[in-house]
Amino acid sequence: MLRRQRAKIHVWWDMKDCPIPEGYDARRVRPSIERALKELGYTGPVSITAYANQNETPDHHLLALSSTGVDFAHILPWVEYGSMTSDFEAWKVDNPAPASIMIISDEVASSKSRSSLFCAALQESNYKCFLAYSVRPFEMPVLVTSAEWLWDSLLAVSETKRHIFHKCSGSEMVVASTGMFSCKLCYSDCKSLDAFKKHLASKEHTKEEHRMTSHSQSAPRRHMLYKISKYHAKASFFFFLMIYIDSQQRKM
Template sequence: MMYRDMVEWRGQNPPPATMMIISNKVRGVFDWDLLRLQQRTPYNLFLAYSVVPKVSILLSTSEEWCWKSLLKLSGPHVAVQGAKLYCNSCNFDTQSLKKFKKHIWSYEHVREEIINPTYDKVVCVTEKWGKNYKATPEFATAKIQVWWDMTSCPLPEGYDAHRVRPSLEAAFKELGYSGPVSITAYGDHNHTPLQALSSTGVHALHCVPDLPDMASVVEKWHYDNPPRAATIMMVISDHVDWISHYLVELLQENNYKLFLAYSFRPSKTSFLLTSAEWLWESLLAGSEQRRLVLHKCSSESGEPTATFNCSLCHFGTKSIDQFRNHLSTDKEHAKEEMRLPAVRKLNIKENRRSRVADFDRKGKRM
């Protein structure tokens, strides 16, 4: 009930505005939907609860209080007239406390409560928000930054890598997005069609699997992109959850939108609010209509301006030959490639050891 009222209030009070929720039900009851709402419209949010949530809430709040300590902060007592006393079940309202008390105890009211119990399930308003939106004028020419995880979303067997960029651009254009597109491909570039990708201006970033570098790149990218400028981020990966906490923060606080592509549809709708989603292979296959636009896009891309980076050695170049040399013959690079998997295994072992120790410690106390 409270949640529905809040959604209604949002409809009538566009931002900037502040709302405050005093409830213990935010975590697990409101948060999924509210988190998605926050990515669309920014309101200041104050939270108060009597039980501190066990898991930190991803909601972006301006202030949080413990309800009891908040009540202690009282200033001078001021009597304010005009509090509204309202019975939702009977749609009865009054400003007189006496009348309200009388109503609550009345036969009509009790009967109404029983035959028409108050609906207390949270209706998630964002649940039915469609997946692929036509571009609004503000975003129609906004720049689009694509992060492509080639390990979880590789190129299909026999697919011409020259077609990646035009396929993406055509899919964007179908929805009305025609801003400049920058694509960075993450993967083991010893085994990717580097020539074809870079000739269409796809940047390459060499990294080892299971070592997500995206979060740090996304962070760096954010510094160069003013928060108020309309910008679109796209993640092509089956592991968007690895960086979703980071993305949600960017979406709450900036004028950004998010596109997603994955090789299979996630079973649960994420708390990330997207403006468009695709299945990776169907995005690449494109529709007939898209194929017509394809030629036009390819000719537009002009001179290749791809950059090549190795995240293991912090090595960067604009020459594909230098990059290939680095990956295949550089001794330091070879050492890094050997070292990293070992470090990773060690980390996993360490992590397990500390969790076991933690458990044992707690066990003794019980």
């Protein structure tokens, strides 16, 4: 048990489901997560990857979080959990149990199909799982967990003056970035926010994002055509089967 409590913990954070609250100092996200885990006796090193369309994340949040070592993954919503699943499969190769994992997501707390593969991969593993969500689910979470939190309560701190950022103070004071910025669409890693923003504004990235968006928009039509073709294939099969049976009966 002691070995597990001191082992690594990796956090997969869906920033769209569980955003940083208005007026909250983003630098407090990591300490809040670490404190919540320590209250359960888990004191191992914590790594965090925040998934979102990072074009929608304010730069001051990116800088503040990065200054605490949070990594970022730029991804589009419809492929987010596929990317999480791939990242999890790669991560577990070098981080076997007793390492633990934490998921911050409303999707994983529900039975939505977008996260079903990710949940299945987690359930098949031997990791201790922790879960946080912005709204308490109406149904039992699909994922079996060791502990759960509401996102706001996870971020809640006792020393309000020290931990809450007020707009009147100007901006969050940040130090140099230590987190990694990764574009999951182009498989590109950047060590600074400036380089990351340049990549997201590049023609190559824009082209790839448009390609994936077009592919996603055409997916429902392809699925519909597939279902129609499948129906016609079955209908044709039964039609010719009936003809064959009728012909055999005539011979009798």
